[in-house]
Amino acid sequence: MTTRLMIIIGSVRPGRAGLPIATWVRGRAEAHDGFEVDLVDLAELALPFMDEPAHPRLHQYTKPHTLAWSARVAAADAFVFVTPEYNHSYAPALKNAIDFLNLEWWRKPVGFVSYGGVSGGTRGVVALDQAINGLGLVKVGANVELSFAGRMIADGVFTPSEKDLAVLDKELAELIDLSEVLKPSRLKG
Template identity: 65%
Template sequence: MPSLMIVVGSVRPGRIGLPIARWVEQLAVEHGGFDIDFVDLAELDLPFMDEPNHPRLRQYTHQHTIDWSARVDAADAVIFVTPEYNHSFSPALKNALDYLSQEWWRKPVGFVSYGGVSAGTRGVTALEPVIMVLGMVRAGAAVELPFAARQLTGGEFVAEQKETAILGHLLTELEALSDALKPLYNRA
């Protein structure tokens, strides 16, 4: 079964991204097409890029980078649960992406974005050139959550039917893309 990495793209205290990502994880488990690797960047706690060599060389010197490389290498698809910060995406997510290079190559990627009126879409727009340079392949389906904080009840994200349906389409698409793109991955 392919492996789906779900990445919580915010590390802010009190963030709503964590309950949204738990909702994504629950639906991915129910979907049944993936083994799940849930990555909370707050728990991963990568320091600001501290590797002396360019990531394309894969000559990592720190155990945290070696471990992160192995996790991303093992992923067959990725969903970034990402906020919008000042018309862009979070610095923690940028740091996590920049740590590596080849490990991301040709991995299918999907987005669950959240924010105010724009539903995080400007953050995803800012991410697109980054994922393109890393060689990731974007899925067509995207879950966009405007004013997502309004959908929190007791610390849990309560999705609407439309959002759940779109996430189902995204998961199905990522499963198909992971199978088609697997021969192109740069696995170590």
Template identity: 60%
Template sequence: MSKLMIVVASVREGRIGLPIAEWVRNEVEKHGGFEIDWADLKEIALPLMTEPNHPKLHRYTQASTIAWSERVDAADAFVFVQPEYNFSYSPALKNALDHLHQEWWRKPLGTVSYGGISGGTRGTTALRVPEMALGLVPTTTNVELAWAVKQVEDGEFTPRDSQRALLQAMLTELLELDRALAPLRAARRH
């Protein structure tokens, strides 16, 4: 079974990303195609990247980087649950990406973004450049939640049917991409 890492990319107090990510996790469980690794960047608390060696070299010195490397390397696919900050993505997500390099290579990525009127679209678009540099392969289907704060009540996100359908389509695409990309990852390791 493919391992899907759900990355909660906001670390702010009172974040709505957590209930949105919990909805994503429930939908992944319903989908049934993945083993889940829950990666809340607030809990993981990676320090700012201070490794002495470039991540491409894979010569990590800090325990936090080594542990993060092992988790990301073990994942087959990712869903980033990400806010939009100033037309971009969160600094915690940027830091998590920049800590590593080859661990991301040729793994599929879906995004569930949220924000104001754009639903996080600009943050997802800004993420494309580092995705490309790291070799991540984005899905064509993404979930963009405009004014998501209006769908969170008492700490629970209530999705619309259309949002649920988009997420399920994205999960199916992630599984298809994982199957297609797995041989490329295997060839690179040998």
């Protein structure tokens, strides 16, 4: 059984560390047996600030960008959010992308690869906890936290530590397991 994994790059800033980190995550997931990967770069997706007239729970989307985003997220079985910490909180582009939808997230596992300064992006992930819990996303136990990740990027390539590799592999395994366990409890659109 193949798990459709969506990796979302949560930062849209020029020069962001998220792009090379997400490239590493994608490569590791593709090398892992059992994943079909969809890499989403929010800078390319270019969702506007929430512009739907009806609450996302109603699933009455009117904008082509929302309809396309909805179909893409609905097709995913699991997610990895590659996200920075901004001012002790989450990346606004990631929060906006999450808020555009509702039922599409329900009962799907999510893992994080966070990055930042000394905290490794942990506070940004914690700030998202209420939102992801409210949407029914189920967070895995193993999450990669990269302190000073910019120091681990040279010529646009992220080089992880052995610990980071081990934690990501554990996270990916948990995403597959949880995806299978949660499938029966997902709402049918």
